[in-house]
Amino acid sequence: MPVKTNVQTDKEVSSDHGHLNEFYQQEMKNIQAKMEQRFNYFSLSELVMLKEKVNSY
DSSP: OOOOOOSSSSHHHHHHHHHHHHHHHHHHHHHHHHHSOOOOOOHHHHHHHHHHHHOOO
């Protein structure tokens, strides 16, 4: 069997991906709802906050 170099097991990794998928789906719904309410561009601060949320996962 090949030696695993990564710390996480396959199960943990796929679990992380599941959480990320749920997170992204939720964020996309939020963004869609926001755009339907008032069609405008995201402010820089909103984008930075979203980026920080994603990076914290």
